[in-house]
Each structure stands twice: as structure tokens, then as C-alpha cells.
Amino acid sequence: MAEPLLDARDLVKHYGSVEALRGASFTAYAGEVVSLIGDNGAGKSTLVKCLSGAEQPDSGTISFDGRTISLPTPTAARALGIETVYQDLAVAPDLDPAANLFLGRELRKPGVLGWLGVLDKKEMRRLATSSFGDLGVTLQSVDVPIGSLSGGQRQSVAVARSVVWASKLVFMDEPTAALGVVQRERVLDVIKRVRDQGMAVVLISHNMPEVLAVSDRVEVLRLGRRVARFRAADTTVEELVGAMTGALSQEDA
Amino acid sequence: MTSDVRERTLAKRLFSANTLWIALVLLVLIAVFGAIRPDAVLTTFTLQTTLVETSVLLVLSVGMTYVIITSGIDLSVGSVLVFSGVTSAMTMNAMNDGNATDAGWGTVLVGLVVALVSGAAWGLLNGLLVAKTGIPPLIVTLGSFGAALGAGQLISNGSNVSGVPDVLSDNLGTGTWFGIPNLVLLAAVVTGIGALVLATTRFGRYTYAIGSNEEAARRVGIAVTGHLVKVYLLAGTLAGLAGFMALAYFRVASITGHDTDNLNAIAGVVLGGTSLFGGAGSIVGTVLGVFIPAVLRKGFVIVGVNVYWQPIAVAIVLVAAVWFDQSRRRARNQR
Amino acid sequence: MSTRTVALLGAALLLTACGGGGQIGDTGGTGDNKKMVLIPGVAAEPFYISMECGFREAAKAKGYEVDVQAPAKFDSTLQTPIVTGVLANKPGAVLIAPTDDKAMAGPMKQLKDAGIKVVEVDTKLEDTSIAVSTVSSNNEQGGQLAARTLAKLVGEKPGSVLVLNTKAGTSTTDARAKGFEDEIKKFPNLKYVGQQYTDNEPDQAASKLTATLAANPDLIGVFATNLNTGEGAATGLRNAGRTGAVNLVGFDASPKQVQDLRAGAVQALIAQDPATIGRTGVEQAVAALEGGTAERDIETDLVALTKDDMDANEKYFYKQQC
Numbered sequence A: 001m002a003e004p005l006l007d008a009r010d011l012v013k014h015y016g017s018v019e020a021l022r023g024a025s026f027t028a029y030a031g032e033v034v035s036l037i038g039d040n041g042a043g044k045s046t047l048v049k050c051l052s053g054a055e056q057p058d059s060g061t062i063s064f065d066g067r068t069i070s071l072p073t074p075t076a077a078r079a080l081g082i083e084t085v086y087q088d089l090a091v092a093p094d095l096d097p098a099a100n101l102f103l104g105r106e107l108r109k110p111g112v113l114g115w116l117g118v119l120d121k122k123e124m125r126r127l128a129t130s131s132f133g134d135l136g137v138t139l140q141s142v143d144v145p146i147g148s149l150s151g152g153q154r155q156s157v158a159v160a161r162s163v164v165w166a167s168k169l170v171f172m173d174e175p176t177a178a179l180g181v182v183q184r185e186r187v188l189d190v191i192k193r194v195r196d197q198g199m200a201v202v203l204i205s206h207n208m209p210e211v212l213a214v215s216d217r218v219e220v221l222r223l224g225r226r227v228a229r230f231r232a233a234d235t236t237v238e239e240l241v242g243a244m245t246g247a248l249s250q251e252d253a
Numbered sequence B: 001m002t003s004d005v006r007e008r009t010l011a012k013r014l015f016s017a018n019t020l021w022i023a024l025v026l027l028v029l030i031a032v033f034g035a036i037r038p039d040a041v042l043t044t045f046t047l048q049t050t051l052v053e054t055s056v057l058l059v060l061s062v063g064m065t066y067v068i069i070t071s072g073i074d075l076s077v078g079s080v081l082v083f084s085g086v087t088s089a090m091t092m093n094a095m096n097d098g099n100a101t102d103a104g105w106g107t108v109l110v111g112l113v114v115a116l117v118s119g120a121a122w123g124l125l126n127g128l129l130v131a132k133t134g135i136p137p138l139i140v141t142l143g144s145f146g147a148a149l150g151a152g153q154l155i156s157n158g159s160n161v162s163g164v165p166d167v168l169s170d171n172l173g174t175g176t177w178f179g180i181p182n183l184v185l186l187a188a189v190v191t192g193i194g195a196l197v198l199a200t201t202r203f204g205r206y207t208y209a210i211g212s213n214e215e216a217a218r219r220v221g222i223a224v225t226g227h228l229v230k231v232y233l234l235a236g237t238l239a240g241l242a243g244f245m246a247l248a249y250f251r252v253a254s255i256t257g258h259d260t261d262n263l264n265a266i267a268g269v270v271l272g273g274t275s276l277f278g279g280a281g282s283i284v285g286t287v288l289g290v291f292i293p294a295v296l297r298k299g300f301v302i303v304g305v306n307v308y309w310q311p312i313a314v315a316i317v318l319v320a321a322v323w324f325d326q327s328r329r330r331a332r333n334q335r
Numbered sequence C: 001m002s003t004r005t006v007a008l009l010g011a012a013l014l015l016t017a018c019g020g021g022g023q024i025g026d027t028g029g030t031g032d033n034k035k036m037v038l039i040p041g042v043a044a045e046p047f048y049i050s051m052e053c054g055f056r057e058a059a060k061a062k063g064y065e066v067d068v069q070a071p072a073k074f075d076s077t078l079q080t081p082i083v084t085g086v087l088a089n090k091p092g093a094v095l096i097a098p099t100d101d102k103a104m105a106g107p108m109k110q111l112k113d114a115g116i117k118v119v120e121v122d123t124k125l126e127d128t129s130i131a132v133s134t135v136s137s138n139n140e141q142g143g144q145l146a147a148r149t150l151a152k153l154v155g156e157k158p159g160s161v162l163v164l165n166t167k168a169g170t171s172t173t174d175a176r177a178k179g180f181e182d183e184i185k186k187f188p189n190l191k192y193v194g195q196q197y198t199d200n201e202p203d204q205a206a207s208k209l210t211a212t213l214a215a216n217p218d219l220i221g222v223f224a225t226n227l228n229t230g231e232g233a234a235t236g237l238r239n240a241g242r243t244g245a246v247n248l249v250g251f252d253a254s255p256k257q258v259q260d261l262r263a264g265a266v267q268a269l270i271a272q273d274p275a276t277i278g279r280t281g282v283e284q285a286v287a288a289l290e291g292g293t294a295e296r297d298i299e300t301d302l303v304a305l306t307k308d309d310m311d312a313n314e315k316y317f318y319k320q321q322c
């Protein structure tokens, strides 16, 4: 197989006395969807935060595109083309969808006004509208605070934000949890489309049929450690559940 | 794929905003007082004096709006105003053998700079403590509320400082420009810039984002710590400017007369629809919110309502405004 | 239960326990009868500084050692520790301006119980059994004087008059307002339009003055019952362009107020006589210590200062230092 895009080894992360990651490893390849599964509290979200710069691992190495890197901030990760949909969404509920889409990457007006920091709200709104349209995100309007939208719509905006800006890798921590059937299908479509553009998508989900339907590979995390890896085409729901609960483990994981 | 995204009309947006309701309350107040005593309420004199008397508070409230939108609070503004007034007045006096009454523009300019720097220094201290140590803003600024006043008393030996240059009080304090009091002009310029920066710039956008969800702002790469420092710095600097304006207006740096400025500013901001939970609010709202208590007080005196009703009425409007904000949020979060 | 609750409960129990066995400060022994302490209401205010000057001068003349301990703010929580600190030194007498007519009763009673003679100066407690004497300005007489002074300044002209008061329920300023109200009725050309409270904030005083001007354009006189209201009133009149046209009578005579009087921003000041209050307080304390009898209540007179007679009355100006 080709060089991995992202290769994390032996990550350890403590929260006080809680050991969220106990030497976790994780691998993602360009042009694939890899699902990261595990029981509640297995450390999936913590791993994603460590790999997207939101948290710093206590030890371990991360290499990206063949180079060893450190991710002191989310900005560092984003500079590498890594985007994340956090489980808690990390959106600003009082801002509208367009503002959230461009949060931290605001477009400024040309000329003196832009130099003074004046935002080009119209252009951002226009681009946001077209991106939401492309991704099939249904919103009644782009200028209400997203806190007043439904949970599913908020999640869709967060997903849209990650895929619009990513160029290499997207982490999605339970992006379909609050979605209805139609919206869930749309997000899965989006995930496949992103993969087909050559990016890596890391999906965290508790929905096993969904995992098997959309992923190329599956990695299983248990008690802060990687315990198994599967090719999605060669595995079954029973096998995945077995790995998650500890009934089954692979030595070379 | 087609998009269902539509923009709301301007009218729709206005109607859903608190600002409109606050504006209506203000208009109704003016209409009621105006109907009872048209000869005394609807006059240039009353308009002019009301505007002048609200100018200093308005400048404080502009800074306070930014702070509250970040979901912070600044209790220190009144004390910082006192401190800046004292340092400014004492510097001007020191430059003129102890009495700056007859001093020229050079002295006034130095006084202005001293006031701004004094305010900025307290703002910077507040900002660093809030942003870097994680001590709640309520506690940090409660501390500087006491410390700034104490420092002012220490420097002035506890008494009011007089000797304000006549050129300052005659021009900024009581002068007019085509009939508009200069103090009002200055406040209007500050408010206008404050409103534009908040509503149209990246600085304003980040202020909202941090108040709405600080962690989200951090994760998208906004320099939250630095931004918070800047916001408290702004509030402090504006408090310094307000101290200088008060100097021009009252012709004395008063030590004891600003105990409740902080609460008045907070009340104005909250009345104007800015949420104490952060993330939402506007300077336009603040302007309206600052004028509601001012109009109530003035109107009550003019129509001769029992003096004890005045604070009660202001309190009722304030509590109603916060209740409205909370129920709006609750409705939103239940979705 | 949180640790904090436990700690608070513990502290409360400890305090209660102390209350059972005696009083904090029950040191026993006798103090230094040749020592006298003044505890003003607040530090660095010209009124209290002038009182201190009178106090020092009189006490030294009688051969007493003196000390002055003032709280940073006019606040009983700041004055209480000063009282208990002074108690530990056991002076012969303490002159004090209590900052709260109830809250200061406890600490001041400790002084009395330790055998220290307590003389109230300027302000007083509700409980009259603690001090041997109370020396204060006759505030009501001051208000009457303000009314007469205002009437004299106005002359025969008709017009409205206003009182700008501090906070509702402040006994001294309420007495001033009452004296003014009673006396102003004797002048039929003057129409009293009532008082406005200002929370002791100059900006409110200014705004209520201009509002009154809008409602009563014939306003001819204003009595401001203390320093802050006077400052606000002067600002309001300036803002309205009516300085001098409306006669402003202020209360007290701190340096800035004297300067305003000279400059014409204020037309008259009703000055207390803090130095005499301090001196009289010493006399009463000495009488109580040296076997005489102290007079229970003494009220000192106030004087009116106008621009014309101010130079002759310089001794009534409050001082920044002795």
C-alpha cells in the first residue's frame, strides 16, 4: 500500500488522572474513508482533538505526508489542509451560517476598507449560499443565528465548513448523530465526494451499517488504544462489535 | 443540487430584533412625556441638555457593549473614569504651577493623553488578568473597581481635583458647533466609530464569535486571548476618555460622584438588547438603552412624578429587558 | 457539604463561642488617660481635616497626647476595625464621627465598656446612651440660613426655588432640606417646587436641575445640600447657560467650593464650623475625664458666605491641611 497521509503512533493523553489515550495509533490514507469506532469513552474524540491541534498529546509522534509534525494549534492543522467537525460542533450559535462558514477566514473588502478590517459580508454570503447549495444543505435563510436552526442543520453547517476548507484530510466526529434520514444520506454523499477528490476522510460513528456502507477501512479504538483494523469489504458488524468490546483482538493492530 | 437558502427581508430582520422594541419604548416614553408637558419636553433646550448629560455615560457604554458581547463584564469603568480624571487634572495642574485654570491647548492635549493612557493602563491590566489567568471578569474588574478608585484617592489625597483649564471646559464642556454641544459631537463620533467597527469589521465579528462560543473561536484559529485583551483595553481607554470629558463638563475631577457609573453603563447596554450571556448586541441598541433611563429621569422631574418612582421605573424596564432576552434564548435553545 | 460550607460554619461557631466567654478587646487594665484619639468619618476630606485642626490645637493646649485615625471611605466596615484598634491602646477619650447610626453602636459600646469617654462629633448614633456628649452642626438651622440667604440674594423678584438633595434617608442632608423648606415659606415671592434626590451623583444633580428648568423656566434659586449636589447643580446651570441668573446656594466650604464662590459659579455657601466642633469635642471629653460633667448635646452654628463678605470670613473656609 501507498505511504499513509497521516500516521500517528503511541499517542498518550491524560486529563488529570484520567488516561484518555494510552498509546493510541492511527493511520489514514489519501483517497479513502476510514472509520474510527469504539465504545463511548474509548478516546475517539480525544484522538481527533490531538490530531487536529485542539489538544496536545503528552507523548507520541504524528507524521503527515511523510514528515514528522507537531500541531500546537488548530491553525497549524488547518495550514496543512486538515479540517475537523468536532463532536460538540464548535460553531458560534449567535452568528449566522455564512459567518460560521467563514469564521476565522473572513473575506475583507478590497482596498482601504479591507485594510481597515471591513468585512465583505455580501461576498461571503454569496459564496456560503452556493457552497450550501452544492452540498445540499437546506436552510430557510442564511442570516439567522444558527443557534435558532435545528440540530441537524447546525451539524450540516459544521460539515460544510470542514469540507469547504479542507484540502487533504477531514475529521468528522459523529457528524450524522443528529440528522434525519435524508440529511444523513446527503452527508454520506458529501463524504464520498470528498474522498473521490483524493482527500482522506476520518469518520467517527456508532452506526455500524453506515460505517460499513461508506468506509474503505475501519480502525477500532478500545480503552485509549488501537485494537483492530479491518478492510470494510472483508468484515461484518459482528466482527466490529467484537473488537469494540474486547471479545476479539488483533496482535498487529 | 438546488438550494433552499433565502435571505430575509430587512423589515423582517428589524422586527425580530430587540432593538426595534427598545426604540419603540423610547419613542413611547418621549411621546407620553411630550403629551403631558409639550411646552417643556419637546424643546431644543431639553433635547440639548439631555444629550449633553448622557454623553459621558454613552462613551463608557460603548466600551461596555464590546465587553458584554464577549460575555464579560467591566465593573471598573466608573473608577477608571475617576482615576483618569484625577491623573489628567493633576498633571495639567503640575504643568502650570498647581493651577491649570488659565493654561493653553498644549496643557489640554497633555491632559488628554494622560487620561487616555491612564484608562488604557487599567484596561490592559483587566484584559491580561481576564484573558490569561482565567479569573472571571466579574472578580477581576471588581478588584480594579476598588483599586482604581483607591489609587485615584491616593494620588489626589482623597479630595476632588480642581483647576481644570478654562479653554477645555469652555470648548469641550460647554461649547457648541452649529448649535450642537461639542461634548455631544465627541460622544457621537466615538459611538459612530464604535458601532461601525462592531458591525462591519473583523474585530467586531471576532468579538461576537468569542462571546458566542469561546472554544469554537479558539478552534477556528481566532487569537482569543489577544482579542480579549484588546476589548478590555478599549473599554479602559474609553473610560479614560470619559474621565477627560467629565473633567471638561464638571470642571473638577470628582472622586465620590461616580460610584454607580458602572451599573448605569451596564444597565444601558443590557436595556439596549445586548445579552449578558454574550454573542449578541449592538451599539445602536446601547444608545437607545442609555437614553431610556435618562429620558425617564428627565421626564419624571418635568411632569412632577413623585421622586421615589424614578428608580423603580428604571428597574422595571431593566428587568423586563433581561427577561425578554432570556425567554428569546430559551425559545431558541429548545429547538 | 462542600469544604467551603464547612469552613464557614466552623468560623461562625468560633465566633459564637467567643461571644459566650466575653468580648473581643476585653483586655482589662487601665489605659493612658492623657491620650485622646479622633476618628473622623473619612480621611482627607477638608471638613474633617478642619475638624482635626481644631481638635489637635485644643487637645494639645490641655496637655493631651493626640492621634487621628480615619477610614479611607465613609463606611462602617472600614471604621469598625479602626475603633477596635484604638480600643487596644486604651486612650482616655475618643472623639468619633460614626459612619452609621446603628452599625457603629457595637464597636463604640466596647469603647465605653473599656472605660473610654466617647464624644460624638458631626454625626451621632441612634443609641444615645453610649457617648457622653454629641457635638454637631445644627443642620436644620443651616437649612433655614440657606433659605434666608437665598431670599436676600433674590430680593423682591418672584420665582421658583428647588432643593437638590443627596439620598433619601440621609439624616443630615434631610435636616438641611427640612430647615430650608420651613423657612422659604416665609417669603411669598418664592415658590418652592420641592426637592429632588440625586443619589449623591453630580451627573444626576445636573440633569435634574436642567429638567426642573425646562418645567419651571422661572427658576430663580437652588439649594444644593452637599458638595456633590452643588457641583452637579453648577454644571447643570452652566450647561443651560443660566449661571448667575439662577442663584445657587451650596453647603460646606471646601477649597473648590470657595473658588467657585469667588468665580461666581455659586452665589452663597452655608459653611459649618468643623474647627469649633473639634475644639468643643475636646472640651467635653476633658470635662468628662477630669471629673466635670459633659454637656449631652451641643449644636454649633453655621455661617453664610457670599462673594461680598467671604474675605472677612476666611476662617470658615475648610482646610486641606492645618
Ligand SMILES: Nc1ncnc2c1ncn2[C@@H]1O[C@H](COP(=O)(O)OP(=O)(O)O)[C@@H](O)[C@H]1O
Pocket (backbone or CB within 6 Å): A015, A016, A018, A019, A020, A038, A039, A040, A041, A042, A043, A044, A045, A046, A047
Ligand atoms: N476535557 C476532558 N477532561 C477530562 N476528561 C476528559 C476530557 N475529555 C475527555 N475526557 C475523558 O477521556 C476519556 C475519553 O473521552 P472521549 O475521547 O470523549 O471518548 P469518545 O469520544 O471515544 O467517547 C473519557 O473517559 C472522558 O471522560
Ligand SMILES: [Mg+2]
Pocket (backbone or CB within 6 Å): A044, A045, A046, A087, A173
Ligand atoms: Mg466522542
